[in-house]
Amino acid sequence: MDNEINMLPDTIDELKAMIASLQSENKRLNRKVIILEEKIRAAFARFFSPSKDKRAAHPDDQLLLFNETEAHADTDPSRAETEAHIDAADTTIVKEHARRKGGKRRIPDDIPAEEIVYELADEQKRCACCGKSRPVIGEDKSEELDIIPAQIKKIVHVVKKYGPCACDGFLHSGEAEVKRAVKPERFIPYSIVSPGLAAYCIDYKYNYAMPYYRLSKKFEALGMDISRATLCNWTMLAAERCRPLYELMLGKIREGSVINMDETRIQVLHEDGKTAESLSYMWVMKGGAETKKLTVFQYEPSRSARTALKLLEGFHGFLQTDGYEGYSKAVEQYQLVSVACLAHIRRKFVDAHKANGKSKTARSGVQFIGRIYSIENRLRKKNLPPGEFAECRRKETRPVLEEFKRWLDEAGNSVLPESLSGKAVSYALGQWERFVRFLDHPDLTPDNNTVENAIRPFALGRKNWLFSNTPRGAESSAVLYSIVESAKNCGLPVYAYLRHLFARIPSAKTPEELETLLPCYLSTNDLKL
Numbered sequence: 361m362d363n364e365i366n367m368l369p370d371t372i373d374e375l376k377a378m379i380a381s382l383q384s385e386n387k388r389l390n391r392k393v394i395i396l397e398e399k400i401r402a403a404f405a406r407f408f409s410p411s412k413d414k415r416a417a418h419p420d421d422q423l424l425l426f427n428e429t430e431a432h433a434d435t436d437p438s439r440a441e442t443e444a445h446i447d448a449a450d451t452t453i454v455k456e457h458a459r460r461k462g463g464k465r466r467i468p469d470d471i472p473a474e475e476i477v478y479e480l481a482d483e484q485k486r487c488a489c490c491g492k493s494r495p496v497i498g499e500d501k502s503e504e505l506d507i508i509p510a511q512i513k514k515i516v517h518v519v520k521k522y523g524p525c526a527c528d529g530f531l532h533s534g535e536a537e538v539k540r541a542v543k544p545e546r547f548i549p550y551s552i553v554s555p556g557l558a559a560y561c562i563d564y565k566y567n568y569a570m571p572y573y574r575l576s577k578k579f580e581a582l583g584m585d586i587s588r589a590t591l592c593n594w595t596m597l598a599a600e601r602c603r604p605l606y607e608l609m610l611g612k613i614r615e616g617s618v619i620n621m622d623e624t625r626i627q628v629l630h631e632d633g634k635t636a637e638s639l640s641y642m643w644v645m646k647g648g649a650e651t652k653k654l655t656v657f658q659y660e661p662s663r664s665a666r667t668a669l670k671l672l673e674g675f676h677g678f679l680q681t682d683g684y685e686g687y688s689k690a691v692e693q694y695q696l697v698s699v700a701c702l703a704h705i706r707r708k709f710v711d712a713h714k715a716n717g718k719s720k721t722a723r724s725g726v727q728f729i730g731r732i733y734s735i736e737n738r739l740r741k742k743n744l745p746p747g748e749f750a751e752c753r754r755k756e757t758r759p760v761l762e763e764f765k766r767w768l769d770e771a772g773n774s775v776l777p778e779s780l781s782g783k784a785v786s787y788a789l790g791q792w793e794r795f796v797r798f799l800d801h802p803d804l805t806p807d808n809n810t811v812e813n814a815i816r817p818f819a820l821g822r823k824n825w826l827f828s829n830t831p832r833g834a835e836s837s838a839v840l841y842s843i844v845e846s847a848k849n850c851g852l853p854v855y856a857y858l859r860h861l862f863a864r865i866p867s868a869k870t871p872e873e874l875e876t877l878l879p880c881y882l883s884t885n886d887l888k889l
Contacts, residue, residue: 545866559858599836619647620811652880700794703807708784746802856887
C-alpha cells in the first residue's frame with residue numbers, strides 16, 4: 361500500500377492529469393462493455409429468438425407501440441404543449457386482416473363431381489294401405505372431398521406404314537414405295553419419359569422441393585421402378601431442351617426497365633479447381649413486363665463482379681439490389697440507376713432492437729420504416745394507373761422520408777458508432793441516396809423482396825438436397841427453377857405449364873415459335889391438359 365502511495369505524483373496538476381486519463385480509460389472500457397453485452401444479446405437473439413422480422417400488434421410490444429411523441433418530446437413544457445397534437449398517421453399501424461368465418465369450407469363448383477344417390481328399397485317406398493309408391497318430397501345433400509392418387513399408364517405410339525399399290529401404273533408413277541405416318545418429335549428422344557411424366561417429376565422437385573430419392577420411392581409404391589439416377593438424367597436432358605427458352609427469358613428481362621437482382625450460395629461437390637466444401641453461387645434476376653415478371657437463375661462458381669457484368673449486358677434502366685458492391689462495376693459501365701433495399705435497412709434496426717430492447721434509436725428506425733411501408737401498401741391496393749400511382753406515392757412518401765433523414769442525421773451524432781444501433785444508422789445513411797430512388801419508377805418498390813421471395817423455393821430445396829453433384833447439375837437446376845418460378849409469377853399452374861411446354865418445345869424451331877411458349881404470353885385457358 362505504501363509503495364502504491366509513493367507512486368502517486370506529488371503535484372496537483374499531475375494528479376489531475378492522472379485522474380483525467382483514468383476517467384477517459386474508464387469511459388472507453390464502459391463503452392466496450394456496452395458493445396460486448398449488446399453482441400452477446402444479439403448472438404442469443406440470433407440462435408434463440410424467432411428469425412422473422414415481424415412483431416405482433418400487442419399492447420406489451422414496445423417496438424410497434426413506441427410513441428414517437430414521447431421519443432422526441434421537448435423538455436420545455438410550453439413548447440411541448442404547442443406540439444402535442446400528432447397526426448393519426450404517426451400512430452401504430454396494425455396489419456389489416458379478414459376474419460375467416462367458422463364452419464366447414466365449401467368445395468368449389470368447378471371440381472369434378474360424382475353423385476351417389478341413396479334410395480329406399482321398393483318395398484319400403486310402397487304404401488302399406490293402398491300399395492302405391494310414396495311421393496318424393498325432397499332430398500338432403502352433403503359433400504365430401506375425395507382424391508385419386510397418381511396413376512401411371514403406358515402410352516404406345518403406333519406409326520402406320522403403307523406399301524406400294526398393286527396397280528399397273530404405280531411402278532411408273534414416281535411415288536415412294538413406302539409411306540409412314542408422321543409421329544411428333546419426342547421431348548427426350550430414345551427415352552420412356554413423356555412430357556407429362558417429365559413435368560410431374562420436375563414439378564415435384566423444383567416446385568415442391570421433393571428430393572429425387574423420395575420421388576423414386578413414390579414411383580416404387582405405384583409399381584414402377586424409376587431410379588434416382590434416371591430421374592436426374594431426365595432432368596438434365598429436359599434442362600438442355602429448354603435452354604433456348606431460358607436464353608429468351610433472359611433477353612426479355614433485359615428489355616424491361618427494372619431488374620431486381622440478388623444471389624445465394626450453393627455447394628457443388630465436383631467442380632474443377634475447387635474443394636467440395638467451397639461455395640458457389642446462384643444469381644437471380646427478376647424483371648421484364650410490367651404485370652407478368654420473369655425470373656432467371658444463373659449458376660456461377662463465384663460471387664465475382666464479372667457475373668453481374670455478363671448478366672446485365674444490354675440492359676439500361678433501374679437495378680435494385682442489396683448493398684453488395686459486386687454490382688457497382690456493372691452500374692458504372694452500363695450507366696444503370698442503382699436502387700437500394702429498405703428491407704436490409706430495416707433488418708439492421710430490428711437486429712439492434714433484438715440486442716437491446718431499450719434502444720430508442722432502434723425502435724424509432726423501425727417506426728419510420730413502418731410508415732413508409734404503410735403508404736406503399738395502401739396505394740398498391742388501390743390499383744392506380746402507373747403514372748398516377750407514382751405521383752401519389754411521391755406526394756405522400758417524401759415528407760416521411762425527409763423527416764426520417766433528419767432523424768438519421770441527428771441520431772448519427774448521438775449514438776455509439778460501434779453499437780448495433782449506430783451501425784444501423786450508419787448503414788441507412790450510406791444507402792440513402794440509392795434507396796430513395798424507388799420513387800422514380802412505379803415498378804420499383806421500397807425493397808428488393810420480390811427477388812428474395814423468388815429465392816426462397818430454391819433455399820427450401822437446398823435444405824432437402826443439400827448440394828449439387830456437378831456444375832452441369834447446378835446449371836440444369838438454374839434453367840428449371842427459372843421456368844418454374846416464371847410460371848408462378850405469371851399465375852400459371854406449374855405442372856400444367858410444364859406439360860404444355862414439354863409437349864410443344866420440340867417443334868418450336870424459330871425464336872418466334874419459342875416466344876409463344878413464354879409464360880408471360882400464356883393464360884390458364886391455354887394450358888388444357
